[in-house]
Amino acid sequence: xxxxxxxxxxxxxxxxxxxxxxxxxxxxxxxxxxxxxxxxxxxxxxxxxxxxxxxxxxxxxxxxxxxxxxxxxxxxxxxxxxxxxxxxxxxxxxxxxxxxxxxxxxxxxxxxxxxxxxxxxxxxxxxxxxxxxxxxxxxxxxxxxxxxxxxxxxxxxxxx
Numbered sequence: 504x505x506x507x508x509x510x511x512x513x514x515x516x517x518x519x520x521x522x523x524x525x526x527x528x529x530x531x532x533x534x535x536x537x538x539x540x541x542x543x544x545x546x547x548x549x550x551x552x553x554x555x556x557x558x559x560x561x562x563x564x565x566x567x568x569x570x571x572x573x574x575x576x577x578x579x580x581x582x583x584x585x586x587x588x589x590x591x592x593x594x595x596x597x598x599x600x601x602x603x604x605x606x607x608x609x610x611x612x613x614x615x616x617x618x619x620x621x622x623x624x625x626x627x628x629x630x631x632x633x634x635x636x637x638x639x640x641x642x643x644x645x646x647x648x649x650x651x652x653x654x655x656x657x658x659x660x661x662x663x
Contacts, residue, residue, distance in 0.1 A: 519582055520548065521557035521608045527659040528609055530592050531556035532583025534652055535631060536568065540636030544638040547621060549631035564622040565639075567605060569614040571650040576610070579650075579660050584617030591639060605642075616643045 506512075515534045522529050535549035548568060550557040560566050571578065580631035582592055593609055596602050602609045610617050627633075655661045 514651040517571050517579065517650040517652060517655065518548075519569040519571055519611060520550065520556050520560070521569060521610055521615070522556045522561035522563065523608055524559045524564075527555075527559060527594075528593055529555045529559055529587035529610075530569075530582045530596075530609070531587065532579050533568075539635070546618065546636050546638065548620065548634045548636060550627055550634060552630050552632065557609070560622065560634060564638075566620055566622075567608045567610055568618040568620055568636075569610055570616045570618070571611070572613055572615050572645070573648045573650045573654050574648055575611065575613060575659050576655060576660060579655060612644070614644055615649060616641060616651075617645055 507511070518533045518536050520530070520531045520533050531550070531554055533548060533550065537547050539545050539547045546568065550560060571642055582593070585592070592601065596611070601612055603612050604610075606619070618641045619639040620634075621639050622634050623637050623650060624635040626635075652661065
């Protein structure tokens with residue numbers, strides 16, 4: 504059996520980014536996320552080129568980062584494996600009563616936590632743009648295990 508590439512050997516937490524600008528909303532799956540400073544609290548979030556979420560974050564400069572619970576693994580196909588440019592990802596979630604509002608953003612009620620982020624700098628990173636963000640506020644929503652890329656591999660939603 505072939506050994507995995509180094510970047511696929513570590514299981515990463517899975518987040519969803521909730522974005523909005525000019526009345527348009529979207530959610531997106533994101534695993535390229537890292538805390539980069541304790542004081543002030545800052546995160547680096549990398550968003551893929553061409554996505555609706557990236558466009559909305561670039562317009563607004565503000566978004567919600569949602570730490571997903573492991574039982575939310577099925578959302579990865581809905582929020583991450585299709586484009587917000589061609590599909591209203593929030594419509595089905597609204598119908599199912601899975602969303603709530605925080606300021607001008609929607610968030611997933613069953614997420615573990617939400618982190619309000621304000622973009623303070625950006626950097627091109629290849630096929631992703633890196634957004635350095637100040638944490639404005641945060642809220643823990645419930646206890647439980649975070650969804651990870653390892654769990655998604657076990658469920659055969661992503662491959663290593």
